[in-house]
Structure formats: C-alpha cells, structure tokens
Amino acid sequence: MLTGKNVLLCVSGGIAVYKACALTSKLTQVGAIVKVVMTEGATKFVTPLTFQSLSREPVYVDTFEEQDATKITHIDVADWADVVIIAPATANIIGKIANGIADDLVSTMLLATTAPVLIAPAMNVHMYDHPAVKANLTKLRSFGYQLLEPSEGYLACGYVGKGRLMEPEDIIVYLEKFFQPKSSVLAEKKVLVTAGPTQEKLDPVRYLTNHSSGKMGYAIAEEAANxxxxxxxxxxxxNIQPPANVTFNQVTSAEDMFEKVMAYYNEMDVVVKSAAVADYRPKRVSDQKIKKQPNDLAIEMERTTDILKTLGEQKKHQLLIGFAAESEQLEFYAQDKLKRKNLDMIVGNNIALAGAGFQGDTNIVTIFKKDGTSLLLPLMSKKEVASNLLNEIELLVKENEK
Known part of the structure; x- marks a missing residue:
C-alpha cells in the first residue's frame, strides 16, 4: 500500500526523535519515498545526516536555505507530499500549527500543505494532559488533522503514563489502512454524526444535562470513517478521545449543536443523529450564582430547537437516521418519531433493559426502517452495533443510487 507514496515526515525536538529514525527506515523499506523536515530543536537530538542516510533523500531544516533556486522549498515539498506525519509532535509544534504560527520550516510547510496530516504526539504525561495541549489538539482535529494516540508506559523523564510516541510499526500499520483502497459504498461519502449530551446553562456554576456518554455516536463515527x-x-x-480519522467539532448546548449541524447539512450524504440533545433549557440564565433559598426553587423552561425535525423538514438528498432512547413502548414511540420527523431509519433502544443504558459499553437496539421493516440486534458491544447499523445504511445508500 505504501510503495511509491510520498511521505513528508516532520520531526520536532523531543527525545522520541530516535523513533522517527526507525520510522524513516521502515517506511523506506516498504517502498515509501520519505522526505524529512526538521525543527532546529530536533537537530539537537539527531543530525540531518542520519535522516538523509536512512531516507536517501534531502533533509530540510532552514526556511531560508533553498536547495534548488528554481523552486520555493516549503511550497514545493508541501505540494509533493501524499501524506504528512508529525512525529514526534511536541507540545510546542502542536501549539504553533493550531494557532497558525509559521516561524520555522516545519510550521511553514504545515500551513502550505493540502495533504492529509497525521499528528503523533510525544511528551511528558502532565504536558499531554495540560488544558492548552488538549485544546490545541481538539482544534487541529477540527481542521481535519488525524491524531495518532500516544501510548502509556515509561517516559524519558522518568514518569510512567501516557505520552510515548506511537511505535513506528503501528504507524506503518495505520498508514497502510489509510492508503488501502476503500470498497465500501460509503467510500468518499460525506457522513455527519452527532454524539454525547448537551449542557444547558443555568448560572455560572450549574447546568442541566443527561446521562449520555457519547460512546454510541463515537463508535458510529469511527466505523463510518473506517x-x-x-x-x-x-x-x-x-470524556472520550475522538477517533483519529474524523473531523471533530466540540459543542456544548443544544443551540450550539443546532448551528454546527445546520452549517454542514447541505453538503452531507448521510446524517446519523445519535446525540441526546436537551429538549428544554432554562428560560433565564443568571449572570451570578443562584443562592440557596429557604423555599423551593422553580425554574421556568423553554423548548430548544428540534434539530432532527428541522433536518427532516429541510431534507433533500440526504439519508437521515435518528435515535430513540425510550423507557417504555419502544416500537410505538420509535415508529412515531420515524414518520413525524421524516427519517429514513431510526435506532430504538429501551434504556430500562440491562446492558442498554447510556454509560455502558453494550447496547440492545432495534433498527426501524421507513419501509416498515425492522431489525432486532441482541445484546452486543456498541462497536458491533455501529457495524451493523452501517451495514443497514450502506443498503439504503445502494437503493438510493439505483
């Protein structure tokens, strides 16, 4: 899968640079063409000559050193790449590219490239857990960058925890899957998935929410991307790490989710709305913390926008799949929702059943279709449910394309 692929390896300054050497060697051995660009910090750990010897290609370090006067290096090499890998990706380079800073050759090339970018972080466990690093990675995922999750283990600083660079062998496996020809009918289709709960603010310290974990939606998104x-x-x-190969958008309230979904909707082929969106929100939000009162407190609520109903009303070419989490009369409520909201399919689950609740890793669902048929899936993992659901969605896609 990697034979003849142009891989641009961006190496930033951390002790895990030695693994980048191994990655360069392994990529070359499987037939990839590897060009390496290094930050100045990376050269403090390993010399450019090492990467040049392993890749048998020029190594780039200085923004202002043009090896070919007829070309602008940071544009030419950025355009050349089929894929870009940042390994190791330090907190510093992650922060730069998340905020559009281009003050060295690596960060400049990353702004210039239109190729898919894979980020392989490597740093101290506390650095990886820092809110700034988390926020920067979330922003990069929203740009479409794919995260190669670091593993847990003994770190160079002496700590044990999450922050080890993904092993070169695992990065190779990831790349092979990345370049594997897609035979699914969903290949190249645009799929939108909503997941998790919403939070409706009451005052600066309180909000109303629900028990949704987001596990089902994340599993669907990952399976569709695969x-x-x-x-x-x-x-x-x-609290779930987004799948590496999706474009991730974090929202908080029902209104936030509505605006984000509608911004994407017209371009989508399939929408799977598995999020547990609040039906109501406080009509008034206090600017100050609501103090404890001697008497009961009444909170006036107002309806939020019904996202799924709006999508059904505005549906053109899209396939629209909803979810119905019920505690009684599952079939009646699911079928009613299917028709009333103009859906193509709805996934119903009785949350009162053992193994089918919000927080668990398993589910029991029934898939109801617009043609009146249904499919009962017994207790299985949410990943298995996602796989079965995507099979049914693929059948609908095929029918629509006849």
Missing part, C-alpha cells in the same frame, strides 16, 4: 467516508463528528461534552 469504511472510507469523510466523517464530521459533532459532539457535546464527553
């Missing part, structure tokens, strides 16, 4: 779809994941607040 089948070659271009996936947009719009998620409320969760």
């Amino acid at each position: 089948r070659g779809a271009h996936v947009i994941l719009v998620s409320g607040p969760t």
